[in-house]
Amino acid sequence: MKIYKAKDYKDMSRKAANIISAQVIMKPNCVLGLATGSTPIGTYDQLVEWYIKGDLDFSEVTTVNLDEYKGLPRTNDQSYYYFMHQHLFDRVNIDPERTNVPNGMEPDAEKECGRYEELIRSLGGVDLQLLGLGHNGHIGFNEPGEAFEKETHCVDLTESTIEANKRFFASADDVPKQAYTMGIKTIMQAKKILIVVNGENKADIVERAFFGPVTPEVPASILQLHNDVTLVGDKAALAKIG
Ligand code: F6R
16 A cells, blocks of 8 residues: 655645546546545545646546435435535536436435446446545445445445434435445455545544454455555544554
């Protein structure tokens, strides 16, 4: 695993955006796996800035997002579809037809998860998968458990996740109770993985995930077994790993 220590959030975002840019320049028709959450927002802003400057061209890029809430329409500003359009897709010259987010409005989980796996397969797999890291070690919506869930699947959100997300919705009843997410095998099949972390509240989990035992209790720990992982973190998040 390569580890890049950044001075701060801005520096982390620039370093991560540089790695994504390199991928897009080296292979203009690459497949990028993308994540939502607060950590990659600065990375997307940096990519947009370089696109506006004329240094990046997304016209041939295809994207596949990690996850989406089940039952939330795309027009809801908490959907991951909405997030991706707001932070990246609507700001660069990507072809909307080549952007893919699990369809949260498909009620048949088996159908949607099968479709998404097949889609990734038909694209020839993911060239570079961007990930954030949850405080409990989750990646995508793969929460700590007794086994690694392999392929794209439907998850029941934990009470704590519903509780944490409540602030974004009118009431706890409006918070989606399920989500579709790429599985661990889907993620591990990406040719390259880029994981971004910032803030001192991620320092413990960074140590457990990348220097602790590989266990489904810390889903991100499986990344230790991938042969092309780059971790980019700010000083605070990497404080415990020297
Ligand atoms: C987002 C995702 C999540 C986040 C993780 C970290 O698509 O799948 O696993 O990457 O929850 O979120 P932030 O970046 O908000 O700390």
